[in-house]
Amino acid sequence: MNRPSPVAPARLRPICCAIVPLDVLRRFARDPSLDEATRQRLRDSCLETERLRGLREAHRIATLRDPDRHRAEVAAHVAAQHLFDCKQRKTLPGAPVARPTAGFKTTFDATARLIEFYRTVLGRNSVDGKGMDLVSSLHYAKHYDNAFWNGQQMVYGDGDGQLFGPMYLAPDVIGHEVTHGVTQNESALRYEGESGALNESLSDVFGAVFHQWLNQWNAAEPRGWLIGAGIIAPPAQAKGYSCLRDMARPSAAHCLAPQPERYGQIDPTADVHDNSGVPNKAFANFARALGGPAWQTAIMVWYDACTRRRLRSDATFQEFAAATLASAQRLGGSAAADACRAAWAGVGLPEAAT
Numbered sequence: 001m002n003r004p005s006p007v008a009p010a011r012l013r014p015i016c017c018a019i020v021p022l023d024v025l026r027r028f029a030r031d032p033s034l035d036e037a038t039r040q041r042l043r044d045s046c047l048e049t050e051r052l053r054g055l056r057e058a059h060r061i062a063t064l065r066d067p068d069r070h071r072a073e074v075a076a077h078v079a080a081q082h083l084f085d086c087k088q089r090k091t092l093p094g095a096p097v098a099r100p101t102a103g104f105k106t107t108f109d110a111t112a113r114l115i116e117f118y119r120t121v122l123g124r125n126s127v128d129g130k131g132m133d134l135v136s137s138l139h140y141a142k143h144y145d146n147a148f149w150n151g152q153q154m155v156y157g158d159g160d161g162q163l164f165g166p167m168y169l170a171p172d173v174i175g176h177e178v179t180h181g182v183t184q185n186e187s188a189l190r191y192e193g194e195s196g197a198l199n200e201s202l203s204d205v206f207g208a209v210f211h212q213w214l215n216q217w218n219a220a221e222p223r224g225w226l227i228g229a230g231i232i233a234p235p236a237q238a239k240g241y242s243c244l245r246d247m248a249r250p251s252a253a254h255c256l257a258p259q260p261e262r263y264g265q266i267d268p269t270a271d272v273h274d275n276s277g278v279p280n281k282a283f284a285n286f287a288r289a290l291g292g293p294a295w296q297t298a299i300m301v302w303y304d305a306c307t308r309r310r311l312r313s314d315a316t317f318q319e320f321a322a323a324t325l326a327s328a329q330r331l332g333g334s335a336a337a338d339a340c341r342a343a344w345a346g347v348g349l350p351e352a353a354t
């Protein structure tokens, strides 16, 4: 049960629901191989991402306390989309789009496919399960190196052109941000510690599987496990970076944000984007062991674990692993359960799913 626990204001830690971790922005802002204008854009993106911290926590608590959030609507609404142009300003949602450019059309089409993915694969009607309209704002701030879910809508920057390109061009990034909204409506995982890393991981998992589904890639295709491959700017690609994160190989050198791969290696106080590599790899292990498309059994098991079983908001990796094991047994029988157990053992959590 998700019974909201009283949260004193002093306990509210700042959160950041953006796709690009702050430490990546900070690290490259100090990189002498980048020109000063790019480093300034990275510093500005860092400051803006920090400024946005905390906003989503208020939405998370409000959603958690909504007694109707799990109650199905009698007449289900069909989700519509609304696109806005921030025109490089920081006012949300921005101006309605009269004549959509290619970037808006790409975002609209990918978001429509995402709504379809949630409906046809997972049986879910949009973010809240009740057909909530999806609002996307593009061209947020100048050269902003991030995309985020602010608790109510998606927001995308244009990137600095050296490390990152436009954030709305990658379907997995769109899937990642929208899934933060789904998690907010289901388990409302607190955005710190292990629950925060699980929150981040779920966004990567559903974003990646949506990307695989779009391309009809099965779980053996390495490109299907890359997060943010479509937002890496050509100059960063020339330096050997091909993605933000790699769920199958979280510590690989081609990641702009490499992560620990085993539970014993994580620092519990590290950024949630660092520690999400462990559950990310567990999912990739599981889907690849099952074989075939990940949007068949594997994603259904993860979705079942984070919806039907109602994870606690402070869920640990161990609790989540146990929930996935129960869901694997229920949906795929002992073969799926064995694969799930082995997947968690592969990231150093052998006792988690026993």
Ligand SMILES: [Zn+2]
Residues within 6 Å of the ligand: 017, 018, 019, 176, 180, 200, 203
């Ligand atoms: Zn995220």
